[in-house]
Amino acid sequence: MPISLYNSLTRRTEPFAPLDPERVTMYLCGPTVYNYVHIGNARGPVVFDVLVRLLRRHYPHVVYARNITDVDDKINAAAQQQGVQIDAITNRFAQAYRDDMAGLGVAPPDIEPHATTHIAQIVTMIEALIDGGHAYAAEGHVLFDVGSFPAYGKLSGRDPDELIAGARVEVAPYKRNAGDFVLWKPSTPELPGWDSPWGRGRPGWHIECSAMSAAHLGETIDIHAGGVDLLFPHHENEVAQSTCAHGGKVFARWWMHNGMLTFDGRKMSKSLGNVLLVHELLKLHPAEALRLRLLSGHYRQPLDWSEAAIQQATSTLDGWYRVLRDLTDVALPAGELPVPPRIEAALCDDLNTPQALAELSVLADAARQSGSAEAKAALLGGGQLLGLLQQAPEAWFRRGDEAIDEARIEDLLEQRRAARASRDFARADAIREELAALGIAIEDGAQGTRWSIVKA
């Protein structure tokens, strides 16, 4: 079944074919880690998680990179405010981001490059841009000369002449064109910085993604994804940098952009007081209902977020899990779960998750009516491709709303880790039972032990 994807670059839905079918490459712009992320920031990672699941079904080897921006003026400001080094901030919030995404059922990327560990590649790329006449050093800064790239503005559909001339705002005196953007900027002694041919400084944001993408995925990649708010200037600038640094080679063959979230019909903003953090929502609602809501609209459209919408997603999942609970005693056929063709077809059609969810409802009805092992397997198989319906029905229904003493749980988990490390398995099992009595299920994996609430 061929995959078709809308390409922001050509403004058309096109049959997807990777440059190398043995190695499909995809890059998603990740977070700048100085705070918890809000639910709007989770839409891209969740919808593109479904795309990666689909691609992995079609191609033997998909390399998916999602970066961490761990040097940025907002991080510097937070570090100065709290009187700590930037890595105290970035390590904490990079981990919070991973935890939030795991909570939403997002599989970790294959590669998670950090900007601060790619300074050498960034400097090399800037040098190539200067050598090629696409960038210039001025007053400790290095700027990209947008006048040197005739295709500037093509991705975002903007008039290059206007971009070069810029808006009527005050322009730094060292810029050749108002639209020139920073590749490197000088750091004062109290700011983080690295030695470079242009003095001690730090990279601009845009160049990080160009350098990290090339370092891990190659000079031309298949898919570059992100929120539509990044289309300009971030992605436009990535195209300019990468194309010019690589002798005119195409940077990303497909550009995919997810729409923004609104909240009860309004834009989310701090001043409206409607900024909803994933970290907080995960404490208030079943994680799977949050994921279902994020997938319930087409990824290119705006999606409205409201309390009522989360309740609706929760009751939809109640219905599906009720079917699965009623079929608890029906043994699944041997082998891998099948992927129902209609669900796959919906996702192959530019990731039409609302259609896929409608098909999942049809499968749930069919499973309820027939009670057959095949129908149950189809429902679970369809859910798997969407990252839904993968927990035991009892776990879904016994989700707790009572206050959980997280510190106590972490303390017991630490004791269990110590017991296992000293091969005291009887003690480790006793702690597992103690946790179970508290309504906490634990699961050991490569990333450590995760816990979840199973009892109200």
Ligand SMILES: [Zn+2]
């Ligand atoms: Zn980026």
